[in-house]
Amino acid sequence: MLSVLLPYRDAAATLREAVASVLSEPEVDEVVAVDDGSLDQSAQIARSIRDARIVHLRTAGVGVARALGAALACARGDVIARMDADDVSLPGRFAAELELLATDASLDVVGCRIEPLGGGALGAPAPEQVTPGLRRYIAWQNAIVSAEDHAREVFIESPLCHPTVVMRRETLERVGGFRDAPWAEDYDLWLRMDAAGARMAKVPHVHYLWRRHDAQATFRDPRCSLERLRQARARYLAPRLRSLGKPLCIWGAGPTGKRLARELEKLGQRAELFVDIDPRKIGRTRRGAPVVGKDALPARTHTIVVAVGAEGARDLVRAELVARGLSEGRDFLCAS
Secondary structure, three states: OEEEEEEEOOOOOOHHHHHHHHHOOOOOOEEEEEEEOOOOOHHHHHHHOOOOOEEEEEEOOOOHHHHHHHHHHHOOOOEEEEOOOOOEEOOOHHHHHHHHHHHOOOOOEEEEEEEEEOOOOOOOOOOOOOOHHHHHHHHHHHHOOOHHHHHHHOOOOOOOOHHHOEEEHHHHHHOOOOOOOOOOHHHHHHHHHHHOOOOEEEEEEEEEEEEOOOOOHHHHOHHHOHHHHHHHHHHHHHHHHHHHOOOEEEEOOOHHHHHHHHHHHHOOOOEEEEEOOOOOOOOOEEOOEEEEOHHHOOOOOOEEEEOOOOOOHHHHHHHHHHHOOOOEOOOEEEOO
C-alpha cells in the first residue's frame, strides 16, 4: 500500500494543483494531507477536493519534520511517498519508482530526476529563481542515479530531492523516521539512511517539477545555511572516518577544506596533513597541519577527504586518486 505524505502551510496558490497531480496516479492508495497551521485558505481548499483517498490532519505550526511525523503515524502504507504542496508530480512517477523499488530488493529509497518550476501555478521559472547555482545543483543531483552514486556523493550535498521519493516504511522507521535537526531535515534523513546502510537510487527520468520561490524555507531557514549543512556532513562523516581507522588527510587547503576541518576537529577528527596544488599554499600550515603538494600525497597510510570548492576540481582530484589505485569509500571520500 502506498501512502503519500503531503504537509502544507499557506499554500493556497498551489495546493490544489499539487494534490491533483498525486491523485491522478492509480498507484496512490492514500494522501495524508497535514495542515501545519495555515492562515490562508489552504485547509478549505484541501477539504474541498472530493476524493476518499485523502486523510486530513492538522498540526499547530510545528514545522515540516513534526508534521511529517504526525502524517507517518496516521499513514497505513508499507511504502511511504513524499509530496510538497507547491510542486507537481508528473504522470508515471509512482509507477516508475515503485517498479524500481519492487525489482531491486536491496533499495530502500527511490526518487527521480527533477526540473525547476516557477513561482506561479504551472508557471515557467523566472530567470532570477533558476540561478546558475541552482542549475548546477539540479544537474549534479540528476546525474546521481545508482545506489553507488548516492553513497559516493552523500557528503557533498543532499543527493535526493525529498518530495520526489518513495521509501520502505520499515527502513524509515528503523532510522528514526522524520525528526527535527539542527540542519535541514531532509539532508539529515539521507545521512542517517546512509549511516544505517540503507540504499538510495533514482529513476533516471524527470518525473517531478520542483518549484523555487523566495518564500521557501530553503532560502529563509537558518537550518538550511551552508554552515549548518557543513555541520551535518561533519556529524556523519566523523564516525565514518573513525571506522576507517587511519589518520586524516584533507585534499584542499582553501576555504572549503579549512571549514570542514574545523567542524571535524570539534568531533575528534583532526587533519594531520593538507594537500593542495596551489604553490602559494604548499609549505605553509592549515589548522596546525602542514600543506604539501600532490606529489607528496601519502599512499594508503591516511584516509583522504577531498574538500575542494572550485567548479570541476572535485572530479579532477577524484580521477587523480583513482588513477593512483585508491578506492573511493575505503581510501578516500569526497565532501564539501
